[in-house]
Amino acid sequence: MADQIRYDDQVIVITGAGNGLGKQYAKFFASRGAKVVVNDLGGNAFGKDKDGKGESKVADQVVKEITNAGGVAVPNYDAVQNGDKIIKTAIDSFGRIDVLINNAGILRDVTLRNMTDADWDIIMDVHVHGAMKTARAAWPFFKKQKHGKVINTSSSSGLFGNFGQANYAAAKMAQVGFTETLAKEGAKYNIHCNVLAPGAASRLTQTVWAPEMMEVMKPDWVVPLVGVLVHSSCNESGSIFEAAAGHFSKIRWERSKGFLARPDDSLTADLILRNHDKIVDFSEAEHPNGTADMITLLEKAMALPSNSTGSETNLKGRVALVT
Ligand code: NAI
Incomplete structure (x- = not known):
């Protein structure tokens, strides 16, 4: 052959x-x-x-x-x-x-x-x-x-x-x-x-x-x-x-759509308990393959302008140090 x-x-x-x-x-x-x-x-x-x-x-x-x-x-x-x-x-x-x-x-x-x-x-x-x-x-x-x-x-x-x-x-x-x-x-x-x-x-x-x-x-x-x-x-x-x-x-990895809470005093264990079903529901799951995916997800969810967390920049900076 x-x-x-x-x-x-x-x-x-x-x-x-x-x-x-x-x-x-x-x-x-x-x-x-x-x-x-x-x-x-x-x-x-x-x-x-x-x-x-x-x-x-x-x-x-x-x-x-x-x-x-x-x-x-x-x-x-x-x-x-x-x-x-x-x-x-x-x-x-x-x-x-x-x-x-x-x-x-x-x-x-x-x-x-x-x-x-x-x-x-x-x-x-x-x-x-x-x-x-x-x-x-x-x-x-x-x-x-x-x-x-x-x-x-x-x-x-x-x-x-x-x-x-x-x-x-x-x-x-x-x-x-x-x-x-x-x-x-x-x-x-x-x-x-x-x-x-x-x-x-x-x-x-x-x-x-x-x-x-x-x-x-x-x-x-x-x-x-x-x-x-x-x-x-x-x-x-x-x-x-x-x-x-x-x-x-x-x-591959699978992440549930999850539950998004506001990062303030309303974020309590009781709130998580009430929404536990959403956290473990894989019906609208995605398949992430990088830490940047999580950051993008949070930016989107919080309606923040892209890169406002600065984390993406930090990640790139860190990579630049070691290559
Ligand atoms: P095996 O025991 O037949 O062959 C492994 C070889 O590695 C041996 O010849 C041994 O002398 C050599 N070895 C061990 N430590 C060493 C070291 N420090 N430096 C150099 N050589 C060393 O094992 P097998 O089943 O062929 O496994 C190969 C790989 O696959 C291993 O990493 C094992 O953990 C992995 N694996 C095997 C599975 C299986 O079903 N056989 C299942 C899952 C993982």
Whole structure:
């Protein structure tokens, strides 16, 4: 087929690519012409192996599979918390980076009551700190070449919450705010950033799902959406997607029309109680995608002239400081 989606000469970094989803991403992109950095420190689903250390073998195995099939890949064994070293491997090996897939992840499932600081910290460190470290290191290259794609990996646990996963859910929801912000900061440099909440049979899910479920949840069925999102022809950015077992969907925020009170002494808890139904009524909902939307809404509702709150200006000013 002449129109096969391809990534020739693109350099793609995939974290946690020694197992599960990351491994399938790596094999797919390499089979379609990309040069791949296969990052994985080894270790078990909880962040360490039986000796408490990582081992490089899983990254090596994936690289071997790729090169045996005629593809191009190099291993990297750093923890994502040292993301700058992972990006350095891409630059040292291939001279550029086009796509970053932040996929590495672990679990420390425990109810809040029994959660230790260590259970919380390691999950934040791998998922949140790790995604920031790789993205921040890749950013100057993306900016300079005016092209870059980032996928950050969330989870339905992050989007909706899940029993026993307060740490993981918080870290996975953090991917949403992080990505939405990167999408805004990257827009003028043609850097596109999206969030994926996947579902796939892997060692992270093998103790949770029944064998029949594991059968239909092959990681391979998540790969095609990621393939499209990071392709140079795709302009999607700042979006949240779900992919599992052949089902693909997009998730967005919804705000009820709400209830507008006057900001004076009439604004009491009793007033809110009387109007609670309006606040939670989604019949005339809208789908906001920026803090400026809220400001515009308030200006309109209060019949204020545009920008009279000054907030829009402040927002722009703040952005100007960091770009
Ligand atoms: P997996 O356990 O099969 O693969 C994750 C890989 O990340 C492992 O090879 C592991 O060694 C590596 N890794 C862990 N910590 C690392 C670190 N600090 N630095 C470098 N590599 C590290 O897991 P799976 O299922 O493929 O998960 C991939 C991503 O998808 C994770 O972020 C996970 O939270 C997320 N996810 C997976 C779901 C599923 O249904 N499998 C559901 C929702 C989210």
